[in-house]
Amino acid sequence: MGGTFDPIHHGHLVAASEVSDRFGLDEVIFVPTGQPWQKAGKEVSPAEDRYLMTVIATASNPGFSVSRVDVDREKATYTVDTLRDLRAQNPDADLYFITGADALETILSWQDWEELFRLAKFVGVSRPGFELGIEHLAEHLTGQPKDALTLVEIPALAISSTECRRRASENRPVWYLVPDGVVQYISKRNLYRPLDAERLDGAVTVSQPAPDKSHIQPQNRENT
Ligand SMILES: Nc1ncnc2c1ncn2[C@@H]1O[C@H](COP(=O)(O)OP(=O)(O)OP(=O)(O)O)[C@@H](O)[C@H]1O
Numbered sequence: 035m036g037g038t039f040d041p042i043h044h045g046h047l048v049a050a051s052e053v054s055d056r057f058g059l060d061e062v063i064f065v066p067t068g069q070p071w072q073k074a075g076k077e078v079s080p081a082e083d084r085y086l087m088t089v090i091a092t093a094s095n096p097g098f099s100v101s102r103v104d105v106d107r108e109k110a111t112y113t114v115d116t117l118r119d120l121r122a123q124n125p126d127a128d129l130y131f132i133t134g135a136d137a138l139e140t141i142l143s144w145q146d147w148e149e150l151f152r153l154a155k156f157v158g159v160s161r162p163g164f165e166l167g168i169e170h171l172a173e174h175l176t177g178q179p180k181d182a183l184t185l186v187e188i189p190a191l192a193i194s195s196t197e198c199r200r201r202a203s204e205n206r207p208v209w210y211l212v213p214d215g216v217v218q219y220i221s222k223r224n225l226y227r228p229l230d231a232e233r234l235d236g237a238v239t240v241s242q243p244a245p246d247k248s249h250i251q252p253q254n255r256e257n258t
């Protein structure tokens with residue numbers, strides 16, 4: 035499953051889990067983009083932060099892993115390259131590429147899109163606010179195997195990374211929209227920092243009070 039994951043949220047994780055169950059996948063590989071060319075001009079967090087948040091979010095699931103192929107490639111991220119690299123690393127695997135309804139809508143604008151269906155089977159998942167359809171692709175799928183593209187309804191989670199970033203920048207909670215470790219990573223790295231930095235600094239001070247040392251004996255204090 036490819037994505038910018040800025041930050042990764044429970045919508046991504048539910049999509050991966052549902053598709054894994056539906057297709058009996060051995061593993062779901064999350065592939066954070068390196069340089070998402072269709073988001074050029076928009077502010078995107080450093081690839082290393084997005085990669086680490088993805089590692090944190092998936093660490094507890096033995097069926098999930100994270101690949102650096104896109105993060106380490108020193109050029110714009112194209113799915114055609116992602117799939118070629120994953121194919122080279124997994125020559126005997128059946129590859130599936132999981133994509134949400136919104137991304138599927140734009141697939142004909144992707145680099146070398148004609149090649150994509152030769153490299154992997156595609157799975158399009160439902161997403162609130164977007165039509166899950168293949169009308170725009172129908173003529174391009176003729177001649178392809180029936181399972182070249184499958185549409186899957188998943189439990190609806192109206193979560194987006196955009197909304198998570200907005201909330202974080204307004205100092206509103208992202209708890210339960212993203213995994214707990216990702217909430218903590220966003221705070222630790224000051225990602226999506228509010229414009230009003232003073233307000234954030236205040237909030238950090240309040241949420242991270244100095245440790246209570248009143249239980250430490252006076253002689254111990256002298257030793258520290
Ligand atoms: N809530 C969701 N339900 C189903 N699929 C989703 C959901 N959120 C994202 N996806 C899919 O996950 C993939 C990666 O998405 P991406 O990292 O761009 O997240 P996003 O929430 O769409 O981000 P942004 O709001 O910054 O555009 C895409 O294929 C996208 O369609």
Ligand SMILES: O=C(O)c1ccc[n+]([C@@H]2O[C@H](COP(=O)([O-])O)[C@@H](O)[C@H]2O)c1
Nearest residue numbers: 036037038070072111112113114144145
């Ligand atoms: O290959 C392309 O040209 C292309 C263009 C836009 C998006 N994609 C892929 O679609 C996935 C979701 O992208 P995004 O930007 O919505 O996070 C991710 O794996 C991207 O690399 C791929």
